[in-house]
Amino acid sequence: MRRHMSKKRLCATAHEAVADIDDGATVLVHSFGPPQAWPTDCLLALAERGVKDLTVICNTPAGGPTSLNILADKKQIRRLVCSYLASPAIPTAIAEQVAAGEIELEMVPQGTLVERIRAGGAGLGGFYTPTGVGTTAARGKELRQLGGRMHVFEPALRADFALVQAHHADTAGNLTYRRGMRNFGPAMATAATTTIAEVKEIVARGTIDPEAVVTPGVFVDRIVKTTLELSLPVLRHILMGFGRTVGTEGRALNDGAVGLPPDLMAMKVATLLRDGEYVNLGIGLPTLVSNFIQGRDVTLHAENGILGYGPFPDEGQEDIDLYNASGQFVSMLDGTSFFDSTTSFAMARSGRVTSVVLGAFQVGQNGDLANWSTPAGGTGGIGGAMDLAAGAARVIAICYQRDRGGRSKLVEKIDYPATALACVTSVITDLAWIDIDADGFLLREIAPGLTIDDVRSATAAPLRIAAGVREMQFG
Numbered sequence: 001m002r003r004h005m006s007k008k009r010l011c012a013t014a015h016e017a018v019a020d021i022d023d024g025a026t027v028l029v030h031s032f033g034p035p036q037a038w039p040t041d042c043l044l045a046l047a048e049r050g051v052k053d054l055t056v057i058c059n060t061p062a063g064g065p066t067s068l069n070i071l072a073d074k075k076q077i078r079r080l081v082c083s084y085l086a087s088p089a090i091p092t093a094i095a096e097q098v099a100a101g102e103i104e105l106e107m108v109p110q111g112t113l114v115e116r117i118r119a120g121g122a123g124l125g126g127f128y129t130p131t132g133v134g135t136t137a138a139r140g141k142e143l144r145q146l147g148g149r150m151h152v153f154e155p156a157l158r159a160d161f162a163l164v165q166a167h168h169a170d171t172a173g174n175l176t177y178r179r180g181m182r183n184f185g186p187a188m189a190t191a192a193t194t195t196i197a198e199v200k201e202i203v204a205r206g207t208i209d210p211e212a213v214v215t216p217g218v219f220v221d222r223i224v225k226t227t228l229e230l231s232l233p234v235l236r237h238i239l240m241g242f243g244r245t246v247g248t249e250g251r252a253l254n255d256g257a258v259g260l261p262p263d264l265m266a267m268k269v270a271t272l273l274r275d276g277e278y279v280n281l282g283i284g285l286p287t288l289v290s291n292f293i294q295g296r297d298v299t300l301h302a303e304n305g306i307l308g309y310g311p312f313p314d315e316g317q318e319d320i321d322l323y324n325a326s327g328q329f330v331s332m333l334d335g336t337s338f339f340d341s342t343t344s345f346a347m348a349r350s351g352r353v354t355s356v357v358l359g360a361f362q363v364g365q366n367g368d369l370a371n372w373s374t375p376a377g378g379t380g381g382i383g384g385a386m387d388l389a390a391g392a393a394r395v396i397a398i399c400y401q402r403d404r405g406g407r408s409k410l411v412e413k414i415d416y417p418a419t420a421l422a423c424v425t426s427v428i429t430d431l432a433w434i435d436i437d438a439d440g441f442l443l444r445e446i447a448p449g450l451t452i453d454d455v456r457s458a459t460a461a462p463l464r465i466a467a468g469v470r471e472m473q474f475g
Contacts, residue, residue, distance in 0.1 A: 009221065011196075011223065015049070018042050032341070038165055039164060039165045052076050052078075055079040057113075059110060059184055060084040061085065068094060081108060082113070085381045110386075131152070134418060162188045164197050166199045171223075173216075173218070174217045180305065180338065182339065194222070196222045259430030260431070262285055263291075265429070272428070279301060280356045285399065286359060299335075301348070304341060308335045356391070360398070361373070365412050365436065367424040367436045368422060369418065401430060408459055431455050440463075441462065442463075443463055443464065
């Protein structure tokens with residue numbers, strides 16, 4: 001649709017900003033991270049208007065009082081396009097409605113999703129990507145071999161409206177973002193007929209340093225100041241309820257022996273990282289690795305657009321706009337940089353991220369990885385793992401060797417939906433360090449107090465024993 005030239009519209013309220021979003025509209029919603037990073041005032045205004053049959057495109061609808069469940073509570077969403085739906089541990093209205101078939105769901109790998117939005121904003125019809133080849137994400141799509149590798153075609157995405165959250169806007173519509181809050185925002189701002197920016201502060205034209213502008217005003221149609229102010233204690237309480245947490249104790253084996261606790265599993269992964277590496281840490285157990293690389297020449301990368309972040313901060317020292325892709329508060333280091341998610345995934349797919357640490361539901365003896373849950377029950381999602389594993393990086397899986405039902409996660413052939421094929425090179429579990437080569441699983445080290453037989457009995461595939469296998473080393 002052709003735009004008409006006009007002055008930027010400064011809206012007194014969110015109700016004014018969203019007044020023409022009607023039934024059946026397609027809406028991009030900036031949604032990556034903690035609750036303060038959402039255009040919540042606009043979502044609340046849409047809920048009060050009772051607009052129905054919306055198609056919502058977002059990274060994740062998540063949960064909590066500031067999320068897209070504001071709309072789902074009134075059953076206003078007809079179709080949802082996202083990369084992650086909901087945590088299995090937290091019931092949400094969207095999860096329930098997806099499970100009941102009341103919301104039509106399209107699940108898209110995170111990096112592919114933001115690139116489809118970027119393509120839509122750039123006036124392109126789509127693109128080819130290696131992400132998802134050989135998985136259900138490529139089912140029914142065109143495949144083409146490019147540069148000796150199979151790629152899948154992904155169509156561009158556009159919307160009628162975009163609701164983005166930014167830090168500052170000037171009266172010309174220029175936007176800045178603060179730290180980790182950039183993520184999907186710049187791409188979404190370009191890919192809608194009407195873009196509405198909900199911002200922390202509106203300043204006079206000329207106040208923002210031109211070199212600090214991320215989204216130029218040509219892409220922004222309306223601006224409204226947010227009224228949501230969350231204190232750190234309130235935000236911390238919300239994140240405790242809706243964040244992804246990991247346990248602190250090792251799991252007992254049948255004979256009473258105990259495997260490694262999560263912190264030691266993460267510490268072991270840290271020893272496998274090489275100086276000079278750029279490393280991405282997936283959600284859950286992998287995030288703990290950030291606490292064990294202080295002083296190392298290892299640079300951490302996050303999908304929401306951070307390079308060079310540090311460990312979790314002490315309570316009271318958190319910055320509400322400084323968080324990783326799991327929505328956890330992190331710290332800055334000398335040399336930290338911020339960017340958007342299209343740039344972040346370009347780093348991964350191009351091989352500039354050299355190691356990726358991912359959780360796992362299953363790992364096949366050929367290196368196949370399964371680490372996302374299907375949305376049939378209204379939970380889980382693909383997230384960024386498919387794009388991360390599609391790059392040239394070394395993939396290290398970290399997981400408990402058995403699931404809570406006692407079944408081994410190390411198998412001859414995965415039967416969960418695949419994240420990526422033949423990508424995992426090493427697995428760190430609560431029982432062992434196991435490498436994967438052309439001949440399958442190779443045991444390198446055993447957790448203290450355990451035996452080779454303990455590891456073999458917890459492995460549902462042939463396990464070879466390396467020469468000089470030893471007790472696990474952490475330094």
